[in-house]
Amino acid sequence: xxxxxxxxxxxxxxxxxxxxxxxxxxxxxxxxxxxxxxxxxxxxxxxxxxxxxxxxxxxxxxxxxxxxxxxxxxxxxxxxxxxxxxxxxxxxxxxxxxxxxxxxxxxxxxxx
Amino acid sequence: xxxxxxxxxxxxxxxxxxxxxxxxxxxxxxxxxxxxxxxxxxxxxxxxxxxxxxxxxxxxxxxxxxxxxxxxxxxxxxxxxxxxxxxxxxxxxxxxxxxxxxxxxxxxxxxxx
Numbered sequence: 067x068x069x070x071x072x073x074x075x076x077x078x079x080x081x082x083x084x085x086x087x088x089x090x091x092x093x094x095x096x097x098x099x100x101x102x103x104x105x106x107x108x109x110x111x112x113x114x115x116x117x118x119x120x121x122x123x124x125x126x127x128x129x130x131x132x133x134x135x136x137x138x139x140x141x142x143x144x145x146x147x148x149x150x151x152x153x154x155x156x157x158x159x160x161x162x163x164x165x166x167x168x169x170x171x172x173x174x175x176x177x178x
Numbered sequence: 179x180x181x182x183x184x185x186x187x188x189x190x191x192x193x194x195x196x197x198x199x200x201x202x203x204x205x206x207x208x209x210x211x212x213x214x215x216x217x218x219x220x221x222x223x224x225x226x227x228x229x230x231x232x233x234x235x236x237x238x239x240x241x242x243x244x245x246x247x248x249x250x251x252x253x254x255x256x257x258x259x260x261x262x263x264x265x266x267x268x269x270x271x272x273x274x275x276x277x278x279x280x281x282x283x284x285x286x287x288x289x290x291x
Contacts, residue, residue: 099279101282103219106285107284107285108182108268108270108282108283108284108285109221109268109270109280109282110282111279111280111281114278114279152219154221162233163226163228163233163234164209164226164272164274164278164280165223165226165234166223166280167223168220168221168222170218170219170220171219171221
């Protein structure tokens with residue numbers, strides 16, 4: 067299967083703590099994206115990191131990419147109850163189509 | 179002001195029936211997609227259209243047929259529904275075909291009984 071894998075599958079933390087999710091993938095990529103999915107809703111794009119980038123920040127989000135290990139991590143700092151959601155990584159190999167291969171997702175629960 | 183909309187939100191139907199799901203985007207994007215999310219939350223691309231032209235066609239049964247009347251709409255028709263078709267179907271769009279964020283609709287939960 068091309069599908070990437072994320073770990074942990076589920077993560078429960080207290081408000082104010084940091085949450086780290088990891089994503090591993092199998093083939094070379096053009097970019098890697100992270101999406102959030104609240105329960106019963108569609109996916110929302112969070113951040114995109116290109117294959118020639120190693121780290122990227124957006125607000126409380128920090129993403130790293132290690133292409134030699136084919137892995138990425140998403141760090142959410144100072145978590146809030148509203149961050150409770152499933153988080154998915156998605157890889158894009160590039161080429162003529164914007165075909166995303168999604169990971170298995172991490173379910174994050176932030177306890178108030 | 180909804181960016182990507184889908185109808186219906188819920189669809190319950192019996193095996194063997196034919197059903198359609200509609201998707202519209204008002205973002206002016208050229209590319210649209212259909213994804214299937216199963217009960218384990220695995221999300222997989224099914225189809226993609228760029229300006230009404232099919233550009234991604236994954237290994238999907240022939241019972242599934244996408245139709246794009248214009249670049250703002252991408253509908254999904256499913257013939258002879260089976261129990262295994264039960265899932266949440268998401269429509270998405272992006273400004274261009276090459277590398278970039280995708281904007282997802284709210285999803286259509288299809289239940290086949």
